[in-house]
Amino acid sequence: MPTAMNSRILGVLEAQEQRDGGPSTLLEAYRILLNVEAEARNYVAVDRHAISLEAARSCLYRGTPLLAFDDFSFDWGNVQRVFGEVLRLSSSHLSLTAQAAEALHRLSEDVGALRRAARDWYSGESLIPLATAYGVSTHALASVIANTMKPYLTAGAETVAQLVDQESWRRGYCPICGGRADLAFLDKETGARWLLCARCDSQWLFQRLECPYCGNNDQGKLSYLIDDEEKYRLYLCESCKCYLKALDLRHGGEEPLLPLERLLTLDLDRQGRDAGYRPGYFVEEA
Secondary structure: OHHHOOOOOOHHHHHHHHHHHHOOHHHHHHHHHHHHHHHHHHHOOOOOOHOOHHHHHHHHHHHHHHHHHOOOOEEEEEEEEHHHHHHHHHHHHOOOHHHHHHHHHHHHHHHHHHHHHHHHHHHHHHHHHHHHHHHOOOOHHHHHHHHHEEEEHHHHHOOOOHHHHHHHHHHOOOOOOOOEEEEEOOOOOOEEEEEEEEOOOOOEEEEEOOOOOOOOOOHEEEEEEOOOOOOOEEEEEEEEEEEEEEEEOOOOOOOOHHHHHHHHOOOHHHHHHHHEEEEOOOHHHH
C-alpha cells in the first residue's frame, strides 16, 4: 500500500495529467516507480528497539549514521524483483541502453553480485570493479541500485527518525543512512535550512552559510540564484563546483511534496549544469 506521502504525490500527478491532457514520459515513469516502491516496502525490516536512545546519541556524537547496511533485513528475492522492475522502467522510460540493460540483468541474476553492489553503493565504496566486470557504466549501475534500494531505505529511516537530535548533528550527510542531500528547503517559521537525503528522504538541519558537500563556509565562494517569485533557489559552491536545489517555504502557498519537487525542479538542474556545476549528491567515478 502506498504511503500517505506517495498517495498525495500520485494524486497530484493524476490531476496534472488531466490538466495536460495526458501523462508525460517522465511523470508516468515516476508514477510507476512509486507503485513499485510501495510494494517493496512490505519486504524490509529494521528493528527499531535494537537501537537504544543512548546508542543513538553515541552514534550521532561520533558522526556515525544510525543505520549500517547490516541493520536492514533484506529479502533478496524481493530485491531482485524490484531491481528487475526498475531496470525495465529505466529501459523503456529513462533512456537506458539495451546493452547496459542486458549487463545489469546478468548482474541481478547473481544474488551475491547484487548484494555486493548494494553494499558497496550504500557504504560509499567504488562501484568501478563490479561495473567493469559486467561491462556497464558506474553511473548506470548506481542509478538502478539507488532506485531499487530507495523503498527499503525510506521504510527503515522512518523507524529510527525520532532518535535523531537535530541540533547535535549539523553534518553534510544524512544522520540515518549517510547519504547526501539532493534538495534543501528553508522552513516557513525561521528560514532555517534543512536538507533532504537523496537516498532515504530523511530531513536534517544544516547551516545556511556552508556547502554540505565540501564544508566550504567562505562566503566569497558561496552564492545562490533565485527565481522571480523567490520560491526556488540554486545554491552554488565555487570550492567543489557543486549545486544544491532549494525551496524557500516562506514564499509559497501549500506545503510542498518534497520528493515530487525533485522532479518539478529539473530546470534548476539544467541551470546548474549549464553554469558549470554538478549535483553534489552523486559523484561520477572515473
